[in-house]
Amino acid sequence: MPLNPASDAFLETLTKALPADTIREAEPRFQEEPRGRWTGAATHVAMPRTTEEVATLVKLANEAQVGLVPYGGGTGLVGGQIAPSEVTKPLLVSLERMTKIRAVYPDENVLVAEAGAILSTIQDAAVDVDRLFPLSLASEGSARIGGLLATNAGGVNVLRYGNARELCLGLEAVLPNGEIWHGLKRLRKDNTGYDLRNLLIGAEGSLGIITAASLRLSPRPAKTGTAMLVVSDPTAALSLLSLARSTFGETISAFELMHRTGMDFLAETLPEVRLPFADIPEWTVLIEIGVSGGLDPQEALETLFGEALEQELVSDGLIAQSEQQAQDFWAVRERIPEANRMIGAVSSHDISIPLSAIPAFIPEGIKRLEAVGAFRVNCFGHVGDGNLHYNVFPAPGHSRAEHEHQRDDIKRVIHDLVHEMDGSVSAEHGIGRLKVKDLERYGDPAKLSAMRAIKAALDPKGIMNPGAVLREGTY
Amino acid sequence: MPLNPASDAFLETLTKALPADTIREAEPRFQEEPRGRWTGAATHVAMPRTTEEVATLVKLANEAQVGLVPYGGGTGLVGGQIAPSEVTKPLLVSLERMTKIRAVYPDENVLVAEAGAILSTIQDAAVDVDRLFPLSLASEGSARIGGLLATNAGGVNVLRYGNARELCLGLEAVLPNGEIWHGLKRLRKDNTGYDLRNLLIGAEGSLGIITAASLRLSPRPAKTGTAMLVVSDPTAALSLLSLARSTFGETISAFELMHRTGMDFLAETLPEVRLPFADIPEWTVLIEIGVSGGLDPQEALETLFGEALEQELVSDGLIAQSEQQAQDFWAVRERIPEANRMIGAVSSHDISIPLSAIPAFIPEGIKRLEAVGAFRVNCFGHVGDGNLHYNVFPAPGHSRAEHEHQRDDIKRVIHDLVHEMDGSVSAEHGIGRLKVKDLERYGDPAKLSAMRAIKAALDPKGIMNPGAVLREGTY
Incomplete structure (x- = not known):
């Protein structure tokens, strides 16, 4: 059964059921996405202020069989946040008015935030209690935690701290039938039934709308060390990673590989970026460690460098002697995407x-x-x-x-x-709208049919983010 | 629609479809469980040798609507592995013939094992390549990895390494319709669709049978330090945990709290256990750290002890000066359950x-x-x-x-x-059969209805571990 459009009559029903100003015309910003590949076609956006308001509007949309496209910070790269014209005029649901940090528990290493809270706000709230919320990525100044969880975002600290999934202890969400799941647990251990949390994380809004999350904080590493090491090839880079892991255990925060093409592009397009080696090496590794106490990170990296030289895994290397030098090393890695865009x-x-x-x-x-x-x-x-x-x-x-x-x-x-x-x-x-066909081509058939069965069971009318992850009409 | 019994005719069908000796009478060991609370009533057990054989028997059971109770090492404490008489004569499926370590990838920190592999075998295989598989619990000599994942087992190293869930990168499983899900990925990052892995982990065999898993290994800590610290109350213990976390970061492997009652019981029932303090303290913390290099764990624990004394979080303490002393400290913690049983x-x-x-x-x-x-x-x-x-x-x-x-x-x-x-x-x-009513009483209603919808979608005939997690007839 196809979806119904978010008609004037439906919007009128919502407007009566919700506080004034909740249903608004969608501004141009909602029609755009970072890669410029889609142009959104939603005419209206709902901006609920509370979880109960989200529940009311999902319930009404479910009754009327109108599609809903959840909208976080709009930074997704696969079009999951866009209401394209192929879908029968859905309603956008932006969480941007639900931005509260509801609670911080420093002794538990837990923070509870509403879905609309911006990542950098959460990072700052963690620092305020001398803790680290380690999720970190380029769009952290505008990405919202609900979207980051819905897409199981990654970023630069995954090696040490895991993806968004591993940083979430509990969720509050509105399921497609409009029921509120009160799952904001703050527990490390809870074996009471199916893992609904991880099912919603990574479902990209197609199984419900995340409204709040309890997040896992970490101690802040006291000291950081950074090095650039020259390796002959990716095999040597992986052996170096193994060696570094035996030496440093879990304290490796980043381990990035770069081919000379990236540095050539930098030299060509962004000559102000200081390249660390006079001759650009074929392959370079950027390694960062963050230690909590007792260890001197520079000394530790020197030991690693010495041992890697001896094992002939590296042929040259630089250990940052100052915060400025560490930033220079990171600039090489972080500005490669900019050089790429210019090429x-x-x-x-x-x-x-x-x-x-x-x-x-x-x-x-x-x-x-x-x-x-x-x-x-x-x-x-x-x-x-x-x-x-x-x-x-x-x-x-x-x-x-x-x-x-x-x-x-x-x-x-x-x-x-x-x-x-x-x-x-x-x-x-994630899959969003960009990779729906890739998922159909490469996905395991048994997993795909299980996904479709789950989608049909939890969202029988197909109202949640129609066309994202799974193609409409296939579940 | 109620389940059909595993009748002679059904067993005959299976016997024809599978190699000789796959279907056998269930020995007494399958009718017992560690707490002696249930006596199993299954007359037969299937012992498949391959994933394809598991698929064949699940497919036939699904067609015939006969219940299947997956059986790992039989060490579960909530009766999930037992076929009680309330359920219409189901067939046990023991994975004990599927015990291969299929592959080890030391440089990836990955090991792939079949579901019937015993935990201690996996731990040993990791040590053989100088790695750690950190899942560790009392029953590790008989518990099998399929059951450990199906129940999301915990144990003593969760603080540092997470539950079984966090140690699993991919699964191979037979779904209730008999389809094989080939999901043995060895990836740290994979955002392609719903998280079926975490859905099966913790579902206690009620959504399918895990047949193999790719597991995450860790570097082995080079040195370990152990201390017993006296705290005035649980509040002080938690502040000590916070302080230890800021000092040691992720290197804390265990942080156990004990009340004096436990030590009183030890003194009463097991006088050979050496208690660390002449006067039994009201509250004691056992802390263990494992460091990879550079740090001296004893020195580090001394620093922590000094600082905790200064902050008046602890009033007394002992840092193990030898492996023997560390073992003595652990014996106190580990023998409390034995003393409990005697009381x-x-x-x-x-x-x-x-x-x-x-x-x-x-x-x-x-x-x-x-x-x-x-x-x-x-x-x-x-x-x-x-x-x-x-x-x-x-x-x-x-x-x-x-x-x-x-x-x-x-x-x-x-x-x-x-x-x-x-x-x-x-x-x-987990829930097993023991806590089904607890889940009904305390579970979030929206989550419970989502669980029932998922169960009905993936296992419409209700053949997988009937009566475990969710009560029969409620989905």
Whole structure:
């Protein structure tokens, strides 16, 4: 049964049931997304102030069989927050008025926030009680915790602290039938029934709307150490990671791999970025450790460097001697995406691969791309998590526009290879609307039918984020 | 529609479809469980050798609508592995012939094991490649990984490494329709659809049979330090935990709280256990740290002790000066359950509470029990996780038998209080058959209806572990 549009009569019903000003016309900002790939077609947005108001509007939408598209900070990269015109005029639901930090429990390492709270606000609230909320990513100044959890966001600290999933102890959410699930537990251990929390995390709003979360805080590392080490190839990088893990245990906060292409791009487009080595090495690792007490991180990195030299895993290296130098090292890593944009990628891939397959994957991808055309590959990323950004650029002297028609072929070549190697075609961004077909192609058939059965069971009318994750009409 | 019994005709069908000797009479060991509370009534057990054989038998059971009770090591404490007579003669499915370690990837910190592999075998396989599989609990010599994951087992290392859930990267499982889900990913990041892995973990076999798992290994801490510290009360213990966390970060492997009642019981029943302090303190904390390199754990614990003395969090303490002394400290903690059994508890409770509620919970529980009768409470456990064993004993000179009729009242008083304080009535043991009514009483109604909808969607005939977690006929 197809969805009904959010008609004037339906909006009128909502307006009567909810406080004035809850239902509004959708401003242009709701129609845009960071990659400019979709333009939203929702005419209205609901801005509830309380969980009860969310429940009221979901209940009415369920009765009227009108689609709802939950909206967090709007920073998603796969279009999950967009109401595209293919879907019968759904209603956006923005959580931006539910931004309270409801409670902080420093001794429990727990913070309870409403879904609309911005990530950087939560980070600051944790610092205020001398704690760390370790989720950290480029969009932290505008991404909201509800959306970050709905998409199981990753970021730079996953190696040490896990994804958003691992940072969440409990949820409050409105399920598709309008019932409120009061699941804001603050417990480390709770084995009472099915794991509804993890089911909603990563469901991208297709099984309900997260309204609040209890989040796990960590102690703040007292001291940080940063180093840039030159490795001969990805195999050496992985051995270095192994060695670093035996030496430092859980204190490695970041372990990033960069190919020389990224630094070449920086030299070409952003000459103000200080490159650490006079000759750009083929492969460089950026490692950061954060220790709590007793250890001198610089000394520890020196020991690692010495041992890695002896084992011939690294050939050169620099250990940051000051906060400024550490920032310079990070600038290299963090400005590569900017350089990439200036060069202009034909196709970008957010993939993950089992660690031991990475050394074979990187050259094999390049080889297979040769059958499509002449490209340059910039491969870099969170190698400690097996998460690579594998971005494909035109050969020097050629433009992105020339290759526009090959984008789908390139994606297919890379994603097929990722799939063959037991990897994931969406490591941290999710499925949204962009990768629905990839999920159909690469997803395990038994898992897909279980997903469809769950969707049909919890949301029989299909009102929650229609068209995201699962194609409409397939459940 | 009620289930059909595993009739002779059905067993005959299975026997034809599967290799000889797969279907056997159930020996007495399958009818027993550690607490002696249930006696199983299954006459037969299937012992498949491969995932495909599991799939075949689930498919046939689903067609015939015959109940299946998955059986791991049989060590569960809530009766989830037992086929009681209330259920229409189901078939047991023991995974004990599927015990292979399929692969070990030391550089990835990953090990892939079949569901029937015994925990200690997996621990040993990790040590063989100089890694740690940190799941550790009393029954590790007989518990099997499939059951440990199905029940999301806890144990002594949860504070540092998480529950079984956090140690699992991927699953292979047979779903109730007989389809095999090939989900043995070895990835740290994979955001492609609903989290079926975490849904099966903790579902106690009621949504499918786990046949294999990819497990997360850790580096082995190079050195360990252990201390016994005397605190005035649980509030001081929690402040000490906070201080230890700021000092040691993630390196705290255990943080256990013990009340003097436990040591009194030891002195009374097991005089050979060496108690660390001449006068038994009211409250004692056992702390263990494991560090990877650079740090001297004894020195670190001395620093903590000094600072805790200064802040008046502790009044006395001992830091183990040898491996033997560390073992003596642990013997105190580990033999308390034995002493408990010799004294004879009227009722035991596996509960968790938000950390900051613990100081209020302990005396309030004692106060409320006074309305039921005169009891002694031995409260001890994994306080770092908020997980307490809150065990209720007769007053001196009285017997357990005198209080037998009050057990349900005692459970009600304690569980009601736990629920009021936002805790969990099953921290690590699960629901099984023992706590089905507790789940109905204390579970969130919206979550319960979502659970029933999921159960009905994935297992419409209700064949998977009937009567466990959810009462038959309620989904």
